[in-house]
Amino acid sequence: QVQLVESGGGLVQAGGSLRLSCAASGRTFSTYAMGWFRQAPGKEREFVAGISGSGDMTYYAASVKGRFTISRDNAENAVRLQMNSLKPEDTAVYYCGANNRHILNKFDYWGQGTQVTVSS
Numbered sequence: 001q002v003q004l005v006e007s008g009g010g011l012v013q014a015g016g017s018l019r020l021s022c023a024a025s026g027r028t029f030s031t032y033a034m035g036w037f038r039q040a041p042g043k044e045r046e047f048v049a050g051i052s053g054s055g056d057m058t059y060y061a062a063s064v065k066g067r068f069t070i071s072r073d074n075a076e077n078a079v080r081l082q083m084n085s086l087k088p089e090d091t092a093v094y095y096c097g098a099n100n101r102h103i104l105n106k107f108d109y110w111g112q113g114t115q116v117t118v119s120s
Helices: none
Strands: 004-007 010-013 018-024 033-039 046-051 058-060 068-073 078-083 092-099 114-119
Touching (some): 058 068
Antiparallel strands (some): 004 018, 033 046
16 A cells, blocks of 8 residues: 655645646555546546556646646656646646556546646
8 A cells, every 4th residue: 555645735826837746655556557646626637647557657637738748757656746737627636546457547546636726
């Protein structure tokens, strides 16, 4: 099992950037696919981005493709989400997720979330 802790959320103006980080516990971090979901008030949790255990495969939601970049550092047990050209509709709680099933858009383990607020 893996434990996840997110950081890096905050308040930013539209057009700005933020970088989220997720620190994971465990010795087998590189065997886990990792990713990010988000949940806005009154909406269901939705997939944002995923990355394979080795980092050679990534997958993005259409709404963020070209603006967000997911990456990972297996030596540091960390995954990051660089978010550029942020829009008010990106406002949500962002959750880091993991699975050991090599699936990039569905996760079994979750962090507590970090708030991202984009003002117009």
